Amino acid sequence: MHRQNLIRIILLAELIGAIVFLSSKNAYAVPSFERQTGMKCTACHTVFPELTPFGRIFKLGGYVFSKSNKPYEFPPPLAGMAQVSFTHTDKSQPHGSVKDNWGNLSNSTRNDFVFAPQQLSIFYAGQIINKVGAFAQGTYDGTSNDFFLDMTDIRYANNTTLADKNLIYGFSINNSPTLQDVWNTMPAFSFPFSISNAAPSPAAAAIIDGPLNQQVGGIGAYAFWNNLLYGEVAVYRTTKNGVTKPLGAGTPTDVVVDDAAPYWRLILQRQWDEHSFSVGTYGMTAKIFPEGKSSGQTDRFTDTAFDAQYQYIGQKHIFSAHTMWIHEDQDRDASFAIGSTSNRSDSLDTFRIHFHYDYRDNFGMIGGSLGYFSTAGDKDTLLYAPGQVNGSGSGRPNSNGFILEADYLPWEKIKLSLQYIIYDKFNGARSNYDGFGRNASDNNTLYALVWLMF
Amino acid sequence: MDKKITICIKEEHLMKKIVEYVLVAIFVGTVPLLAGSVDTGKFEQGKNLYNNKCQLCHGMKGDGNGPAGSFLSPKPTDFTNPKFWQNDDEKKIAETIMNGKGEMPSFDLKPDEIKDVIDYMSHIFKPGG
Numbered sequence: 001m002h003r004q005n006l007i008r009i010i011l012l013a014e015l016i017g018a019i020v021f022l023s024s025k026n027a028y029a030v031p032s033f034e035r036q037t038g039m040k041c042t043a044c045h046t047v048f049p050e051l052t053p054f055g056r057i058f059k060l061g062g063y064v065f066s067k068s069n070k071p072y073e074f075p076p077p078l079a080g081m082a083q084v085s086f087t088h089t090d091k092s093q094p095h096g097s098v099k100d101n102w103g104n105l106s107n108s109t110r111n112d113f114v115f116a117p118q119q120l121s122i123f124y125a126g127q128i129i130n131k132v133g134a135f136a137q138g139t140y141d142g143t144s145n146d147f148f149l150d151m152t153d154i155r156y157a158n159n160t161t162l163a164d165k166n167l168i169y170g171f172s173i174n175n176s177p178t179l180q181d182v183w184n185t186m187p188a189f190s191f192p193f194s195i196s197n198a199a200p201s202p203a204a205a206a207i208i209d210g211p212l213n214q215q216v217g218g219i220g221a222y223a224f225w226n227n228l229l230y231g232e233v234a235v236y237r238t239t240k241n242g243v244t245k246p247l248g249a250g251t252p253t254d255v256v257v258d259d260a261a262p263y264w265r266l267i268l269q270r271q272w273d274e275h276s277f278s279v280g281t282y283g284m285t286a287k288i289f290p291e292g293k294s295s296g297q298t299d300r301f302t303d304t305a306f307d308a309q310y311q312y313i314g315q316k317h318i319f320s321a322h323t324m325w326i327h328e329d330q331d332r333d334a335s336f337a338i339g340s341t342s343n344r345s346d347s348l349d350t351f352r353i354h355f356h357y358d359y360r361d362n363f364g365m366i367g368g369s370l371g372y373f374s375t376a377g378d379k380d381t382l383l384y385a386p387g388q389v390n391g392s393g394s395g396r397p398n399s400n401g402f403i404l405e406a407d408y409l410p411w412e413k414i415k416l417s418l419q420y421i422i423y424d425k426f427n428g429a430r431s432n433y434d435g436f437g438r439n440a441s442d443n444n445t446l447y448a449l450v451w452l453m454f
Numbered sequence: 455m456d457k458k459i460t461i462c463i464k465e466e467h468l469m470k471k472i473v474e475y476v477l478v479a480i481f482v483g484t485v486p487l488l489a490g491s492v493d494t495g496k497f498e499q500g501k502n503l504y505n506n507k508c509q510l511c512h513g514m515k516g517d518g519n520g521p522a523g524s525f526l527s528p529k530p531t532d533f534t535n536p537k538f539w540q541n542d543d544e545k546k547i548a549e550t551i552m553n554g555k556g557e558m559p560s561f562d563l564k565p566d567e568i569k570d571v572i573d574y575m576s577h578i579f580k581p582g583g
Contacts, residue, residue, distance in 0.1 A: 038559030053521070054511075054523075054526070057521045058510075065506070067559050067560065068561070068563070069503065069562075069563055069567055159505065159509070166514050166521055168521070271525070273525070274525050276525065313525050315527060
């Protein structure tokens with residue numbers, strides 16, 4: 001077993017070495033957007049995947065901006081991604097709570113996990129034809145040992161003038177609400193951009209904050225006027241069946257949405273010199289069948305959110321701040337009727353704030369982040385039931401804590417991260433939160449990540 | 455009888471002249487129209503190229519205030535500034551498009567595409583152009 005692990009590590013090290021070597025030979029080596037535009041990664045990203053103002057416009061423009069005038073990209077705009085990670089939790093987890101599989105090189109203490117890979121992805125990212133482009137990601141998840149269609153956004157975009165000002169407009173077909181957005185306050189692309197899949201995570205999340213990723217497919221129309229005002233409306237439906245089924249390829253549909261779920265977004269942005277500031281709102285409402293069902297009565301979830309972002313992008317210094325708050329009303333008539341919840345209605349509030357600084361010079365980029373997160377909601381002893389590690393002894397979903405992260409990018413396409421999550425509360429309490437004697441601080445997580453784009 | 459023949463010949467001659475004049479008029483009128491449509495095509499090509507490749511940073515109005523340009527350093531060039539046209543002749547602009555400059559990438563465009571986009575910029579943004 002140890003010998004097998006050693007061989008895997010050696011093979012992986014060789015793969016990484018080869019990638020690094022190949023990347024360093026050519027300043028323009030790889031990711032497909034870079035090939036297509038002829039611009040450096042830093043034109044679109046501060047520290048990937050956070051977007052700069054140029055990156056936002058490139059995405060809203062349908063991923064089609066190109067240095068050439070060809071109607072399509074040839075060779076096709078393909079790129080890859082690999083993540084290798086190490087996770088340490090303060091206290092070990094019960095045997096069987098983290099899968100042993102191809103990617104997992106965990107040891108017997110159950111609180112140290114090496115995923116090699118944590119994730120491998122292939123992207124089709126760039127122009128498809130004329131004004132139609134895509135960001136489509138296929139992923140092998142080393143934690144669950146599954147291959148699936150990950151974040152996917154196909155869009156058409158154009159530009160014109162309205163009231164003598166620039167107007168970008170377009171349509172997006174995607175499989176995760178908020179994925180299509182270009183501000184990094186939105187759940188799909190917000191801090192922390194990567195977390196450990198091996199460590200316990202809080203039980204409660206608003207539907208717009210991740211649970212619907214790859215569970216729905218939708219189409220939306222958007223417009224961005226004068227670099228100032230952005231609006232979007234979209235509708236989503238389940239990927240369990242019908243025309244949207246391909247958008248959930250490889251992902252079991254655990255959350256089944258009934259009918260169409262509308263989504264909306266409005267944001268004001270102001271840009272001046274190296275600064276940009278935005279403040280916005282977004283939301284969604286969805287009828288969802290109780291867990292394990294796909295017909296009959298539904299629960300209704302209504303999310304209303306507000307967000308704000310500030311960015312300073314200088315020649316050497318980069319600073320950004322992001323915050324968001326989501327309020328969710330949960331009408332759980334259907335779940336209450338079958339005894340899955342103790343309340344007919346619940347609510348959930350999610351708040352996050354994040355500050356990030358980076359310094360860039362000839363040696364690359366080095367910086368760090370400080371984030372605070374909080375989830376709070378109504379007590380519901382059936383919904384948040386006791387259970388070892390992931391349950392709640394108090395029946396409350398409340399969790400909060402801090403995230404510290406240090407990043408170093410020796411090259412634009414390689415990110416080395418060291419992250420530490422400190423839990424003040426986990427699933428309702430500081431101590432014995434799960435009813436089995438586990439404390440919130442037992443889930444404090446050290447997470448080291450090597451993230452390569454090629 | 456002779457008078458009738460003479461009138462017919464005169465009418466026929468008149469018709470021939472009218473047809474000739476009409477053909478000449480059509481020809482004279484069509485040539486500039488055809489020429490104009492060729493120019494319009496090139497103008498449209500220049501406009502499309504500008505909108506797809508340049509306006510992102512240089513702006514719809516060519517003033518360097520495109521939606522993606524505000525944070526770039528140095529700032530995207532203002533094509534409405536007369537100084538730009540004093541300093542940059544067509545050859546220099548073409549070289550910048552082909553080779554890039556600062557944050558601006560090099561564009562892989564054909565010579566006639568580059569000419570069309572410069573003609574468009576010159577026509578629309580050059581003060582007095």
